[in-house]
Structures are given as C-alpha cells and as structure tokens.
Amino acid sequence: MQRRRRSRKRVIPGFGVGLGVTVAMVSIIVLIPLISIVISTLHLTFAEFITTIAKPRVLHAFWVSISCSLCAAVVNLILGVLLAWVLVRYQFPFRRLMDGLLELPFALPTAIAGIALTSLTVNTGWVGSLFARAGISVAYTRLGITIALIFVGIPFVARTVQPVLEKLDPTYEEAADLMGAGRGLIFRRIILPELRPAALTGFGLAFARGLGEYGSVVFIAGNQPYKTEIAPLLIYSQLQEYDYGEATAIALVMLIIAFVLLFLMNHIQVRASRRTSG
Amino acid sequence: MKKKFQKKLGIFALCALCIALLGGALAGCGSGGDSTGGGTGGGTGGDSETLTLTNVSYDPTRELYEGYNQLFADYWLEETGKTVTVTQSHGGSGSQALSVANGLEADVVTLALEADVQAVADAGLIEDGWISEFPNDSAPYTSTIVFVVRAGNPQNILDWGDLARDGVGVITPNPKTSGGARWNFLAAWAWAEEEYNNDEAQILDYITKLFKNVLVLDSGARGSTNTFAENGQGDVLLAWENEAYLLMKEHPGEYEVVTPSISILCQPSVAIVDEVADRRGTQELAKAYLDYLYSDDAQRLEAEAFYRPSNEAILAEYGDVFDLNMNLITIDHFGGWAQAQETYFTDGAVFDQIYEG
Amino acid sequence: MKKSGPGKYILIAVCVIFVALFLVLPLVFVLVQAFKDGILPYLANIGDYYSLKALGLTLKTMVICLVVNTIIGIIAAWTVTRYQFALKKVLTTFLDIPLSVSPIIAGLLYILTFGRSSVLYPFLSSHNINIVYAVPGIVLVTIFVTLPYISREVIPVLEAKGTDEEEAAALMGAGALTIFRKVTFPHIKWSLLYGAVLCAARAMGEFGAVSIISGHLRGVTNTLPLHIEILYNEFKYAPAFAVSSLLVFLAIVLLIIRNVAELQGKKREKEV
Numbered sequence: 005m006q007r008r009r010r011s012r013k014r015v016i017p018g019f020g021v022g023l024g025v026t027v028a029m030v031s032i033i034v035l036i037p038l039i040s041i042v043i044s045t046l047h048l049t050f051a052e053f054i055t056t057i058a059k060p061r062v063l064h065a066f067w068v069s070i071s072c073s074l075c076a077a078v079v080n081l082i083l084g085v086l087l088a089w090v091l092v093r094y095q096f097p098f099r100r101l102m103d104g105l106l107e108l109p110f111a112l113p114t115a116i117a118g119i120a121l122t123s124l125t126v127n128t129g130w131v132g133s134l135f136a137r138a139g140i141s142v143a144y145t146r147l148g149i150t151i152a153l154i155f156v157g158i159p160f161v162a163r164t165v166q167p168v169l170e171k172l173d174p175t176y177e178e179a180a181d182l183m184g185a186g187r188g189l190i191f192r193r194i195i196l197p198e199l200r201p202a203a204l205t206g207f208g209l210a211f212a213r214g215l216g217e218y219g220s221v222v223f224i225a226g227n228q229p230y231k232t233e234i235a236p237l238l239i240y241s242q243l244q245e246y247d248y249g250e251a252t253a254i255a256l257v258m259l260i261i262a263f264v265l266l267f268l269m270n271h272i273q274v275r276a277s278r279r280t281s282g
Numbered sequence: 283m284k285k286k287f288q289k290k291l292g293i294f295a296l297c298a299l300c301i302a303l304l305g306g307a308l309a310g311c312g313s314g315g316d317s318t319g320g321g322t323g324g325g326t327g328g329d330s331e332t333l334t335l336t337n338v339s340y341d342p343t344r345e346l347y348e349g350y351n352q353l354f355a356d357y358w359l360e361e362t363g364k365t366v367t368v369t370q371s372h373g374g375s376g377s378q379a380l381s382v383a384n385g386l387e388a389d390v391v392t393l394a395l396e397a398d399v400q401a402v403a404d405a406g407l408i409e410d411g412w413i414s415e416f417p418n419d420s421a422p423y424t425s426t427i428v429f430v431v432r433a434g435n436p437q438n439i440l441d442w443g444d445l446a447r448d449g450v451g452v453i454t455p456n457p458k459t460s461g462g463a464r465w466n467f468l469a470a471w472a473w474a475e476e477e478y479n480n481d482e483a484q485i486l487d488y489i490t491k492l493f494k495n496v497l498v499l500d501s502g503a504r505g506s507t508n509t510f511a512e513n514g515q516g517d518v519l520l521a522w523e524n525e526a527y528l529l530m531k532e533h534p535g536e537y538e539v540v541t542p543s544i545s546i547l548c549q550p551s552v553a554i555v556d557e558v559a560d561r562r563g564t565q566e567l568a569k570a571y572l573d574y575l576y577s578d579d580a581q582r583l584e585a586e587a588f589y590r591p592s593n594e595a596i597l598a599e600y601g602d603v604f605d606l607n608m609n610l611i612t613i614d615h616f617g618g619w620a621q622a623q624e625t626y627f628t629d630g631a632v633f634d635q636i637y638e639g
Numbered sequence: 640m641k642k643s644g645p646g647k648y649i650l651i652a653v654c655v656i657f658v659a660l661f662l663v664l665p666l667v668f669v670l671v672q673a674f675k676d677g678i679l680p681y682l683a684n685i686g687d688y689y690s691l692k693a694l695g696l697t698l699k700t701m702v703i704c705l706v707v708n709t710i711i712g713i714i715a716a717w718t719v720t721r722y723q724f725a726l727k728k729v730l731t732t733f734l735d736i737p738l739s740v741s742p743i744i745a746g747l748l749y750i751l752t753f754g755r756s757s758v759l760y761p762f763l764s765s766h767n768i769n770i771v772y773a774v775p776g777i778v779l780v781t782i783f784v785t786l787p788y789i790s791r792e793v794i795p796v797l798e799a800k801g802t803d804e805e806e807a808a809a810l811m812g813a814g815a816l817t818i819f820r821k822v823t824f825p826h827i828k829w830s831l832l833y834g835a836v837l838c839a840a841r842a843m844g845e846f847g848a849v850s851i852i853s854g855h856l857r858g859v860t861n862t863l864p865l866h867i868e869i870l871y872n873e874f875k876y877a878p879a880f881a882v883s884s885l886l887v888f889l890a891i892v893l894l895i896i897r898n899v900a901e902l903q904g905k906k907r908e909k910e911v
C-alpha cells in the first residue's frame with residue numbers, strides 16, 4: 005500500500021507546483037493571520053487569559069451563542085433531512101423552485117436578512133404581531149437569535165444530505181418493504197445510517213456558522229449583557245473599548261471551538277468514506 | 283537529488299508567482315480605489331487642483347457634515363481657487379476612534395467625546411495639547427441628552443425618575459460601545475446625585491432599576507433610534523438632543539421631546555490627526571476645515587442640524603429651538619473623562635456591576 | 640417508495656411552509672419595502688452616486704475574489720486529490736477554517752496582521768501600501784471568507800472519479816497542464832461553476848468581516864451591504880430596501896446560474 009502510494013505520487017506530474025501554490029496561498033490567507041492572533045494573545049499571561057475568559061459576562065455570551073446555535077442547528081438538522089428527502093423522493097409542483105431557493109441564505113447578504121427578519125418579527129411586524137397576540141415576543145429575544153441562525157444555516161444540512169440520498173440504492177428499501185418492515189423501521193434501520201455522516205457534517209457546519217454569525221444576528225438580538233449578547237458581538241464591543249487583549253482572547257477561544265468542530269467533521273467524513281469503500 | 287532540487291526550485295518559483303499574482307490583484311484594485319489614501323498625496327501637489335480630505339466622524343453627524351462639507355468646499359474654492367472633496371466616514375464613536383488608531387487614514391476626526399479623540403492621541407497619531415488647539419475645548423458645537431417619547435406622552439414621562447418606574451420601556455445604546463450612551467448614563471447619574479443627596483446606595487439602586495427597564499441595548503446611537511422609531515420598541519428613547527429633533531423632523535407628529543430637569547453638556551471634540559495630515563501634506567487644509575466650523579455660517583448650519591453652536595450670540599438666535607434654561611452639568615463634575623471612564627465604564631466598574639447584580 | 644400515503648403530503652406541506660416562512664417571506668418583505676413608493680423613486684434611489692460607487696466596489700471585490708479563489712480552489716483540489724503527501728489532512732483543515740471562523744474574527748485577524756499595531760506595518764507604510772481600511776483589505780478578507788467554497792465542491796468530485804485516467808495520460812507522456820485541461824477539467828466543470836456561484840454569492844453579501852476592516856469611507860471603501868446599513872441608519876428606509884433589492888436580484892441571478900449548473904452537471908452524470 006505504502007509503496008503504491010509513493011509510486012502514484014510520481015506518475016502525475018505537477019506535484020511540486022500544485023503543493024507549492026496551495027501551501028503558499030493558504031499560508032498567506034489563513035496561516036499568517038492566525039499566527040498574528042496567537043501572537044497578540046501572548047501579550048496576556050495565562051492567568052490573565054483565564055480570568056478574561058471566565059468573566060461571567062463572557063461566559064454568558066458564550067452560553068447564548070452556543071445554546072442558540074445548537075438549537076438552530078438541531079432544527080436545521082431535522083428540517084434539512086426532511087427537505088432533502090422531500091426534494092429527492094417526491095415530485096410536486098414548484099419542486100425546482102424550492103430546490104433553487106435553498107441557497108438563498110448564502111446569497112442574501114446577512115445584513116439584509118437581519119434587517120428583514122427583525123422588521124418581520126417585531127411586535128408590529130407581519131409575523132411578530134401574530135406571536136404578540138399569544139404574548140410571545142420574537143425579536144430582541146433568544147428566540148429571535150435562534151430564528152436568524154436557522155435562516156443562516158438552512159442550506160448546510162439539506163445540501164450535504166441531498167447528494168447522499170440521490171445515490172442511495174432503493175433496492176434495500178424495497179426489499180425491506182416486501183418483507184413487511186414498517187416505514188419507520190425502514191427509515192431508522194436502512195436510510196438513517198447512510199445519511200448520518202452527511203447529516204452530522206451539515207449539522208456541524210450549521211452549528212459553526214451559527215456560532216460565528218454576526219451580520220444577521222446583531223439586528224435581531226437585543227444585545228443585552230447576560231441576556232441576548234452573543235460572543236461575536238462581545239468581541240466587537242471589546243474592540244470598541246480598545247480592549248484588544250480581551251477581544252483576542254475571546255476570539256482565540258472561538259477559533260479553538262471552530263477547529264475542534266472542523267476536526268470532528270473531518271473525522272466523521274473519513275470514517276464514513278472508509279465505511280463505504282470498505 | 284538533482285530532481286529533488288529542481289522540484290524545490292519549482293515550488294519556490296510558483297510561490298513567488300502566486301504572491302505576485304495576489305499582490306498584483308491587490309495593488310491593481312488599490313490604485314483604483316484608494317483615492318483618499320496615501321496613494322494620491324492629494325494635499326501636497328501644488329499643481330493638482332482637487333484636494334481630498336478624510337473626516338472620520340461618529341453616527342449622528344451624517345446630516346451635519348453633508349451640509350458642512352458643501353459649505354466648506356464653496357468657501358475654500360472662493361479663498362484659494364481649489365476644489366476640495368471631503369470623504370466622510372460614520373460609525374460608533376469608539377469604533378471609529380479605534381479604526382483611526384489602527385491605520386484608517388483620517389486627516390481629521392470629529393468624534394462624540396474627548397475620550398475617543400484621546401484614544402487616537404494615545405496611539406501616537408495626535409500631538410499632545412490638541413484639546414486647546416481650537417476654541418471652546420476643541421468643541422465647535424455642543425449638545426445634550428433629552429428624552430423622546432411617543433406622541434401624547436402616554437406614560438407621562440417627565441424626568442429621570444420616571445424612567446425607573448415599573449412598566450416603562452427604555453431604549454438606550456450600550457455605554458460600553460457608544461459615546462452617546464455614556465453621556466446618557468452620566469446625565470442619569472447626575473440627576474440621581476441631586477435627587478438622593480449623593481447617597482451612593484440609592485443612586486446605584488436607581489441606575490440599576492433604570493437599566494432593568496432597558497429593552498434593547500444597541501451598539502450605537504443610530505441603532506437605538508431605529509429600534510425605537512422604525513421597530514416601535516419601548517416608551518422612551520434617551521437620545522442626543524440633535525438626534526431627537528432630527529427624528530421629530532423626519533417623523534412629524536409621531537414623537538415628543540421631553541427635556542429633563544438636569545442633563546449634561548456634551549462636547550463632541552474635533553482634532554487634526556497630525557501623523558496622517560503631516561504625511562499627506564494636508565495639515566493646513568485640515569486646520570482650515572476645523573477652523574471654519576467656528577465661522578458664523580457654519581455655526582448657523584450646525585444650529586439648523588440641531589447642534590448647539592458654541593458661539594453664544596448665534597445660540598441665542600435659536601432660542602426657540604433649544605431649551606436654554608436646562609440645568610446642564612459638565613464632565614468636570616465627574617472629574618474629567620479619564621476619571622469618569624475609570625469609575626463607571628471600564629471592565630468591572632459601575633456599569634458592569636449593574637448587570638452582575 | 641411505491642406506496643405513498645398521506646405522509647408524503649404532510650412532509651411536503653411542512654417543507655413548503657418552512658421554506659415559505661423562512662426564505663420567501665423575507666425576500667417578499669424586502670421587495671415590497673423597496674417598491675413601496677413606486678418605480679420612479681425606486682430608480683432614483685438606486686441611481687444615487689454613493690449607491691453606484693458601492694455597487695461598483697462590490698462587483699470589483701466579487702470578481703477579484705472569484706478569480707483568485709477559482710485558481711486557488713482548482714490547484715488545491717487537484718493537489719489534495721491527485722497526490723499523497725504528509726500532513727495532507729492539516730492542509731485540508733486549514734483550507735476549511737474560514738467556514739467555521741466568525742467573520743468578525745476574520746476582520747480582526749487582518750487588522751492585527753496588517754494594521755498599525757502589527758509588526759508588518761512599518762514596512763507597509765514605508766512602501767505606501769494601504770491594506771486595512773482600504774480596498775485591498777476588503778478584497779483580502781472577502782477572499783479569506785470565501786476560500787473554501789470552490790475546493791469543497793471540487794474535491795468530492797475528483798475523489799469520486801479516481802486518478803486512473805490522469806495516470807494513464809501521464810504515462811503516455813502528457814504534461815500536468817494538458818492532463819488538467821483534457822482529462823480533469825471536463826469532469827469538474829459543473830461542480831466548479833457551482834462552487835464559483837456560492838463563492839460569488841458570499842463575496843457579494845459579506846458584512847461582518849468587511850464592516851470591521853472597511854473604515855466606512857463613503858464612496859471609497861463602502862461595499863453595498865455596508866451602504867445598506869448606512870442608509871438604514873440614516874432613516875432612509877425606502878432607499879435602504881431599494882438597494883437591498885439590487886443584491887436580492889443579483890442573488891436570484893446567481894441562484895438561476897446555480898440551478899442551470901446543477902441540471903447540466905446531472906445530465907452529464909447520466910451520460911457517463
């Protein structure tokens with residue numbers, strides 16, 4: 005195996021060039037800026053770093069960010085799998101239109117999404133007034149933040165699950181069906197295991213995106229410390245107080261979370277590809 | 283071995299090419315779009331007829347400087363025969379100061395408070411003593427803090443004490459991020475000092491209640507105004523006087539301005555960013571630009587934009603617009619900005635304690 | 640599945656309601672607000688000097704970002720899938736980092752790297768190079784934010800295809816460029832286009848990162864999303880939504896291109 009890999013490397017020309025360009029560009033665009041943030045946090049001693057991070061207000065902001073994006077990612081996971089399923093398996097009018105709309109959250113600038121969602125969900129808005137009658141306010145609460153994050157994360161799960169579903173061989177399902185398995189059982193036993201890696205990857209991406217999202221959330225969150233203040237906003241406000249140390253410390257923690265998430269997703273993907281190829 | 287060497291050479295050649303490509307792309311767009319930056323050096327060239335100046339300001343001055351830049355351009359054309367275009371930048375005062383300190387090429391800064399200009403000075407960009415470079419503590423116009431309530435004042439909000447009542451929804455920006463909000467906070471504090479005879483516990487109790495009533499804490503003054511006006515949140519907005527009257531003008535009949543018994547004299551400061559102005563050779567132009575803010579024409583323009591002109595005579599002309607009988611305390615009451623910042627707004631200071639409690 | 644009872648319709652209904660509420664409604668809202676005063680004020684709002692300047696900057700940023708990222712994306716995808724080498728996983732992780740980094744942090748990263756407090760600053764300023772608070776900075780953060788989009792679309796396609804054809808071509812003596820042009824490119828054409836559309840869409844709409852690094856200089860470093868925020872903050876709601884609708888239309892055009900790309904790609908797959 006090892007030898008075969010070695011020989012492959014030589015077969016297709018252009019390795020040096022390709023690697024060189026990739027590494028150079030990745031270093032310029034990603035690595036150097038990342039190093040600079042680590043250097044900036046080095047100004048803090050470890051103890052200072054810990055006290056900065058452990059401040060109640062900071063912890064709260066992390067909690068708001070994590071809980072809201074987790075909720076949003078779970079909603080996206082369920083609805084994303086559902087959307088992918090409906091789009092792949094059923095034929096109905098406007099299916100193509102619905103399919104095409106899924107990328108909208110990528111294409112619509114987050115600031116516009118934020119302004120539009122806020123205007124819609126305030127107590128006097130088109131949607132908010134319905135909720136207000138039930139005594140629920142959406143905008144300026146964590147519910148509002150979660151809704152903004154759901155919007156932002158819609159494409160991730162649906163788009164990663166869709167291709168897997170398309171390639172899924174229906175013969176197993178049919179066989180199970182013939183043998184009298186109920187639909188719930190078929191889904192749980194046959195379809196779900198196939199979808200799990202893709203769905204989890206999408207979930208992770210949606211979660212990561214939600215954690216870092218700023219543009220759409222800042223309009224709809226009330227930005228109150230201990231209530232609706234999210235971590236990215238806290239970084240932003242620390243910057244405005246010239247508090248670089250604190251801002252970079254919070255940023256570094258968020259970066260580490262992002263790294264861990266990416267690592268986990270890569271891990272899931274590698275395991276999944278091993279399963280399918282093995 | 284040789285092959286390996288060749289490969290390495292290839293890698294390096296391509297890296298270089300790559301960097302050149304990226305650099306080229308950036309330089310290309312840089313030269314195209316960078317007309318205010320160092321690229322032009324517009325101020326120096328005696329033969330170039332169009333001069334450029336960059337004014338980095340805070341949120342509510344948009345309308346003011348839109349008018350003033352035109353006024354100044356006309357004046358300068360008449361004086362020197364040269365055309366000036368002023369590029370504006372607006373945002374939260376604190377973040378604007380930070381941008382300048384980080385390298386935003388501003389010839390002049392016109393920010394919400396002394397502390398923000400001082401932050402730019404602390405970064406080494408403005409020479410010491412800037413506060414006395416222009417008259418009236420380098421504040422060509424002043425303002426104060428007032429309340430905006432919905433038409434008819436349904437909650438009957440008349441003074442600071444009413445803001446801490448149960449069921450009153452207050453909208454103010456976050457003092458941590460907004461210059462205007464810091465003035466709001468200090469004005470409320472000043473009223474409470476008077477009301478409770480400097481009893482620290484009672485003042486703190488009042489301020490805590492006040493901030494418990496705050497519904498949305500936007501990061502900047504304009505964000506708050508939009509939350510209050512466009513999205514209909516809250517019963518009362520704590521706002522700059524100029525912002526309040528502008529809002530009344532934009533939405534006639536929908537709101538009322540309430541002037542509290544005590545408020546604070548806000549002095550938005552202006553300064554030349556010496557490092558940038560010297561490098562670009564715009565020192566003279568920048569000085570003229572800020573000096574002209576004190577001219578009679580400009581002072582009237584400021585009054586029209588609902589800023590209180592520093593020229594007493596012109597302020598008196600607008601006695602029907604501004605409530606000149608308000609009891610305005612100054613920042614010196616709090617021992618100056620550095621002291622106030624330390625006592626109330628730094629991490630773990632009074633403002634943080636309110637929310638921790 | 641052959642038999643599909645009422646379950647099918649319930650599922651479809653749930654999806655339709657979700658999409659209508661979360662995607663269509665905000666879209667409709669923006670358009671309704673934009674055209675509230677009629678078509679003429681709408682055109683006047685769009686034709687405003689600063690709006691056009693901002694549109695120009697946004698398009699310029701988008702194009703540069705697209706070109707740079709397409710080149711990087713292709714080369715990276717090729718390298719990662721066509722060769723085996725040490726630390727490959729590290730490289731792909733770094734490629735994906737921008738996906739999970741908050742745009743705010745992205746902006747902060749570049750300020751720390753090229754701003755006045757950076758070690759590079761004396762060098763940059765002595766050579767009169769402005770990066771932060773100037774157009775190059777905006778372009779750079781946008782490239783950062785959109786870096787993974789193309790390689791993420793292309794890598795799975797190349798991985799699924801395997802390297803046999805390329806190896807055969809190489810054994811017959813073809814150079815890297817020829818192999819790429821003749822063998823690889825036809826396979827990745829449509830996924831590349833799809834990635835490019837995503838990249839363009841994100842580049843066009845990026846707000847957080849750009850807002851930190853732009854400096855908000857009117858007519859100079861204001862991109863369209865920033866300009867919209869400014870208009871909104873100036874109580875000019877109708878113009879704000881009018882300019883937003885421009886971006887919405889651009890987004891719709893991109894979505895149409897994406898759909899065409901997907902359809903063509905699927906057709907190809909079937910032919911193969």
